[in-house]
Amino acid sequence: MKTCMATVSISGTLGEKLAAIAAAGFDGIEIFEQDFLAEDIAPRDVARMAADHGLEIALFQPFRDFETLPEPYRARAFARAERKFDLMGELGAERVLFCSTVHPASLGGIDRAADDLRELGDLAARRGIRVGYEALAWGRHVSDHRDAWEIVRRADHPNIGLILDSFHTLGRGIDPDTIRRIPGDRIFFVQLADAPAIPMDLLYWSRHFRNMPGEGDLDVTGFLRAVLATGYDGPLSLEIFNDQFRQGLPRGIARDGHRSLVAALDAVRRAEPSIAVDLPAFPAPSTVEAIELIEFATSEAEAPALESMLSAAGFARAGAHVSKPVAVWRQGGINILVNTSTEGFAHTAFVNHGTTVAEIGLRVPDAAGTFARARALGAVQHEQAVSGNELSIPAIRGVGGSMLRLLDAGEDLGRIWDVDFRTGPALAGAGLTHIDHIAQTTTYDEMLSWSLFYTTLFKAERSPIVDVVDPDGLVRSQAIRSGGLRITLNGAQARRTLAGRFHEESFGAAVQHLALATGDIFATAAALAERGFRALRIGENYYGDLEARFGLDPGFTARLRAANILYDCDTSGGEFFQLYGAATPEGLFLEICQRTGGYDGYGAPNAPFRIAAQKRMLRHSAVPRF
Numbered sequence: 001m002k003t004c005m006a007t008v009s010i011s012g013t014l015g016e017k018l019a020a021i022a023a024a025g026f027d028g029i030e031i032f033e034q035d036f037l038a039e040d041i042a043p044r045d046v047a048r049m050a051a052d053h054g055l056e057i058a059l060f061q062p063f064r065d066f067e068t069l070p071e072p073y074r075a076r077a078f079a080r081a082e083r084k085f086d087l088m089g090e091l092g093a094e095r096v097l098f099c100s101t102v103h104p105a106s107l108g109g110i111d112r113a114a115d116d117l118r119e120l121g122d123l124a125a126r127r128g129i130r131v132g133y134e135a136l137a138w139g140r141h142v143s144d145h146r147d148a149w150e151i152v153r154r155a156d157h158p159n160i161g162l163i164l165d166s167f168h169t170l171g172r173g174i175d176p177d178t179i180r181r182i183p184g185d186r187i188f189f190v191q192l193a194d195a196p197a198i199p200m201d202l203l204y205w206s207r208h209f210r211n212m213p214g215e216g217d218l219d220v221t222g223f224l225r226a227v228l229a230t231g232y233d234g235p236l237s238l239e240i241f242n243d244q245f246r247q248g249l250p251r252g253i254a255r256d257g258h259r260s261l262v263a264a265l266d267a268v269r270r271a272e273p274s275i276a277v278d279l280p281a282f283p284a285p286s287t288v289e290a291i292e293l294i295e296f297a298t299s300e301a302e303a304p305a306l307e308s309m310l311s312a313a314g315f316a317r318a319g320a321h322v323s324k325p326v327a328v329w330r331q332g333g334i335n336i337l338v339n340t341s342t343e344g345f346a347h348t349a350f351v352n353h354g355t356t357v358a359e360i361g362l363r364v365p366d367a368a369g370t371f372a373r374a375r376a377l378g379a380v381q382h383e384q385a386v387s388g389n390e391l392s393i394p395a396i397r398g399v400g401g402s403m404l405r406l407l408d409a410g411e412d413l414g415r416i417w418d419v420d421f422r423t424g425p426a427l428a429g430a431g432l433t434h435i436d437h438i439a440q441t442t443t444y445d446e447m448l449s450w451s452l453f454y455t456t457l458f459k460a461e462r463s464p465i466v467d468v469v470d471p472d473g474l475v476r477s478q479a480i481r482s483g484g485l486r487i488t489l490n491g492a493q494a495r496r497t498l499a500g501r502f503h504e505e506s507f508g509a510a511v512q513h514l515a516l517a518t519g520d521i522f523a524t525a526a527a528l529a530e531r532g533f534r535a536l537r538i539g540e541n542y543y544g545d546l547e548a549r550f551g552l553d554p555g556f557t558a559r560l561r562a563a564n565i566l567y568d569c570d571t572s573g574g575e576f577f578q579l580y581g582a583a584t585p586e587g588l589f590l591e592i593c594q595r596t597g598g599y600d601g602y603g604a605p606n607a608p609f610r611i612a613a614q615k616r617m618l619r620h621s622a623v624p625r626f
């Protein structure tokens, strides 16, 4: 199965696009005509450039406004088609996309369109060209793949076939299973794109908001299943019009595209095993069991400040690594490592970002299997030397260049705390039991990329993106959950937001805060206060509104206020309590939280007030950072 990417999907010159598409592992490209016209490179040289990159020019597109025109437009459209066929000959492209007309003079009519395409088929046949007809969702007469197929069927010409594009089908809400009735050999080319579910004009949505399969809300897997069930075995191509991608780094976007395509094909073969999918075997996505450990990279000079924050939060030092300067801090089921090495990955992370979370260790059912899946999806392997009997733990690169380590309960990796460390048991501390979630900050441009990373690697759900109002701009936030792993990805659009500044000042560190769970927020708050934990002060106005909004008992509100606890309640009565600590000089902070009654969110309504309070605290602190 050949994989392709349309040149419109990424930024750069044609040469840069080809290099990025080839590097990501695609077999071919769709040349979007504009990308060719904008260059001053002869068609034969473009053909050579593509060949040099090992890429086939699988499609030339688009040819617009061809069918059902009255004269003199009709003759002109045919003449124009012949010119483009000449050009395709020089480019070495044998397939072309004709999209359904939007021409104001076009007459419409299924038979008239079929007649035009049949005549065109004869011209194409003479040059060995295959013409694919695509229904644009906003076509003047044809906007549904079923009508496009009827036209192709009636044209009844071996050089005229159908082109399917998931956006046009799914974006119009057309059932993709209607594709199953089309013979696979009459489909000449298939384009895939996803899009977020935002109600808007179809054309505008298509030209600006498409994204990679799995990044949006359309059922691209259902579409692809239907396509492959027809026996179609031609190219699968990503045609993604997206404003952000057009200004992004082409290599990263192309890599995401390849990852999304591989994941979509994998999802198809798992959902419908009777479909033959030409893709090497690799393990299924699994659910994360737990966050096994979080490692901070720091230095000997900065470690005491970090450790006093941990200690104030109820952690106690429980041991150390057998051969490296890595201390283990524990509380309940939480393992936090403090690495003060002066060499290796953690040290590099410290040098780049300051004290930072350099590593996240996840416990999965089968670490080797998850690692193999990660590699098949193009994740970068992280190699690390081990000494003596220490375990070799599979690891990949994660957000912000951090490391994601994969552990399991098997014979080897399940003994990490006995083999690599000398540790004692965890103490109850302040009642913190586990890591509720990890908040990672990225630029807004990178957010989709990391969301795709997590949701393709693991069996995971994404919640809708929410806008968080920072006094200095918007931050987009999306939660991803896979079993015991909850991640909130915060995409900073404005530089002066708390997230934006953290990202900038830490030179791209990812983890901005850790949320630690307790079963009793009031008891934990009291224990923390006793240990000298500096809680973020929340203003009076907030509590007044809270009481009014939820009809809270004033006594209860007073308890929340006294402990600076934020509160939220869902529609079925599930409650969420949050308490924040002061930030480190790097802008890292802790959240303490409690969920009751199946509350599944992250207190998004509280985020603006929490952020405003954090900015107030920083303005009033001795060393203002933000």
Ligand SMILES: O=C(O)c1ccc(O)c(O)c1
Pocket: 061, 062, 097, 099, 134, 136, 165, 191, 206, 207, 239
């Ligand atoms: O937006 C467009 O015009 C356009 C052009 C070609 C396509 O294949 C398509 O899906 C959309």
Ligand SMILES: [Mg+2]
Pocket: 134, 165, 191, 239
């Ligand atoms: Mg298309």
